[in-house]
Amino acid sequence: MTEAKFTPRVFSGIKPSGGLTLGNYLGAIKRFVGMQGPAFETIYCVVDLHAITVWQDPVDLRNATREVAAGYLAAGIDPAKSVLFNQSQVHEHAELGWIFNCVARVGWMNRMTQFKEKAGANAEKQSLGLYAYPSLMAADILLYHATHVPVGEDQKQHVELTRDIAAKFNHDYKVDFFPLTTPVIDGPATRVMNLRDGTKKMSKSGESDMERINMTDDADTISKKLKKARTDAAPLPEKVEGLEGRPEAQNLVDIFAALSDMTPEAVIAEHGGAGWGTFKPLLADLAVEKLAPISGEMARLMADPAEIDRILGQGAEKARAIAAPVLKRTYDIVGMLRN
Ligand code: AQP
Numbered sequence: 001m002t003e004a005k006f007t008p009r010v011f012s013g014i015k016p017s018g019g020l021t022l023g024n025y026l027g028a029i030k031r032f033v034g035m036q037g038p039a040f041e042t043i044y045c046v047v048d049l050h051a052i053t054v055w056q057d058p059v060d061l062r063n064a065t066r067e068v069a070a071g072y073l074a075a076g077i078d079p080a081k082s083v084l085f086n087q088s089q090v091h092e093h094a095e096l097g098w099i100f101n102c103v104a105r106v107g108w109m110n111r112m113t114q115f116k117e118k119a120g121a122n123a124e125k126q127s128l129g130l131y132a133y134p135s136l137m138a139a140d141i142l143l144y145h146a147t148h149v150p151v152g153e154d155q156k157q158h159v160e161l162t163r164d165i166a167a168k169f170n171h172d173y174k175v176d177f178f179p180l181t182t183p184v185i186d187g188p189a190t191r192v193m194n195l196r197d198g199t200k201k202m203s204k205s206g207e208s209d210m211e212r213i214n215m216t217d218d219a220d221t222i223s224k225k226l227k228k229a230r231t232d233a234a235p236l237p238e239k240v241e242g243l244e245g246r247p248e249a250q251n252l253v254d255i256f257a258a259l260s261d262m263t264p265e266a267v268i269a270e271h272g273g274a275g276w277g278t279f280k281p282l283l284a285d286l287a288v289e290k291l292a293p294i295s296g297e298m299a300r301l302m303a304d305p306a307e308i309d310r311i312l313g314q315g316a317e318k319a320r321a322i323a324a325p326v327l328k329r330t331y332d333i334v335g336m337l338r339n
Contacts, residue, residue, distance in 0.1 A: 006179040010035050011146035013045035013087065013137075016064035017056065018204030020071040022213035022291070026189035026258040027152030033076040035150060035184075042082040043144050043319065044072055046312070049087050049094060050137070053130040054118075054205075066308045067298070071215050073311070074297035083322075085315030087140065092323040096139035097132075099330060103169050104135045108161060114154060138162040142178045143323045150184040153191040154201060159183035173333050189258035195229040198247030216299070219292050223284040226252075231276050238272040240265045256283050259290045 012032055014024055036042050046068045051061060065086050077084055087093050109115070112134055119126045129136075137158050141149055142165070149159050159181060166178035194200040196211040206212055213222055231248045243250040243264070250264075256271075256279075257264045271279055301308060331338060 005176075006145050006147050007041060008039060008148065009041045009043065009144055009146045010148045010150065010184075011043045011045070011141050011144045012150050013047035013050070013140055014068050014072075015047050015050045015204075016061060016068045016086075017051040017054065018064060019067060020215040021192075021202050021204050022215070022255070022287075023152065023189075023192035023202035024204070025071070025075065025215055025291075025294075026187075026192055026255065028150065029072060029075045029077070030258070031150045031184075031187060032072070032082075035148075036076075036078065036081045040148065043146065043322075044077055044082050044084050045140065045319075046072075046086040047137075047140060050133055053127055053133050065312075066302060066305050067216070069308050069312055070298040070301040071294070073301055073308075074294045079311050079315060083315050083318045084311060085319045086312050089312065089316035090143075090319045090323055092143055092320065092327040093136065093139055096143050096327055096330060097136035099334060100135040100138050100142075100165050100169075101132055103165050103172070104138070104161070108164060109134065111157075112161070113157060134158045134161050135165065138165045141181055142166055143326055144319075145179055145326060146181055147179050148182050148184050153185055156183055156185055175333055177329065177333060187258060188254045188264050192255060192258075193247060193251040195225060195251075197230065198249075198251045213287065213291070215291065216295050217291075218295070219288045222287050222291055226284040226287055227280050229280070231280075235275045236268065236272050236279055238268070240268045243268075252279070252283060256286060259286050 012028065014020070014028060020029070032042070032044055046065050048061065048065050051064070069084065069086070072084055073079070109131060115131055118130060138161060141159070141162050151159060160183070163180045166180055169178055170176055192202045194202050194206060194211040195213070196208065202212045204212070210225055210228065213225055217225070229248065229252060231252065232246055234246070236249065236253070237243060243253060253264050253267050256262070257267045260267070271282070328338070
């Protein structure tokens with residue numbers, strides 16, 4: 001399989017399962033904005049079909065869908081440069097997802113660590129959708145023949161599964177139809193951690209609001225949460241290697257690095273030896289400087305939901321223009337009778 005025959009194309013998505021976090025911003029949206037440009041066609045999605053793999057109140061879901069869209073727009077995703085839409089408006093996702101349910105193997109799904117983490121001891125009570133969601137994610141990506149998928153570290157295994165599904169489909173049907181997509185996991189913030197426990201990922205649906213920065217938090221709240229973030233007692237090390245085994249310190253340095261477009265090494269070179277009483281206020285000021293304009297713009301956009309809906313509707317039309325021929329060809333390959 002050569003990937004040269006596929007147009008360089010980026011696809012990625014975010015679930016509207018709650019408000020956006022700093023993890024979504026640094027691990028995903030900021031990097032999505034960076035990939036907009038001449039090197040790639042870029043397609044960004046609000047993956048609402050994924051959100052309902054766990055219960056979502058319908059009113060909250062619609063609101064969260066608009067909020068994720070507002071987050072994309074406020075951070076710099078430009079609908080003139082990128083296709084921006086919500087997944088359920090392009091029915092081809094669900095249809096290709098079904099075909100991939102018939103390609104993916106149960107044994108592959110059983111190895112997905114995110115399902116194990118999310119289901120915990122209650123796997124029997126989870127929806128079938130939560131278990132099957134990686135094959136819908138493969139459909140999201142492959143419906144556009146996407147060659148590159150920027151994601152946070154937690155999604156790496158799902159993109160690898162996407163490659164397995166593409167390879168099995170191509171092999172079983174003796175075609176060279178789906179690309180082997182490359183996961184793009186780069187930069188200092190591919191895994192932003194919980195502010196109260198540096199061993200857990202920062203999540204939208206985490207229990208306490210103090211463990212995450214929400215993209216809608218105001219300046220005082222951002223500042224308070226970062227100043228109260230859990231740390232150990234030691235000052236910042238003089239060398240970046242000294243962060244090993246100090247997850248909370250590592251996390252705050254990584255956040256500082258990602259917000260200021262520096263490497264963690266450069267942050268330590270500048271602030272090594274500083275105590276938390278010095279470093280945390282600097283981090284809080286930096287976070288407010290970078291995030292407050294985005295949250296302000298999100299609030300402005302959210303005040304006009306009809307405009308967000310219009311942008312998503314237009315994006316869905318553009319997405320369908322790419323997706324429909326790919327699905328049609330897939331049905332032909334599989335042997336579905338069509339008029
Ligand atoms: N903490 C994080 N650090 C870096 N990247 C992250 N992403 C999410 N959390 C972090 C990245 O954001 C993109 C969209 O993720 P998602 O919302 O679709 O799914 P998720 O990873 O399950 O996000 P949450 O916040 O943990 O949602 P809930 O709590 O509802 O399950 C992905 O690229 C992801 O890697």
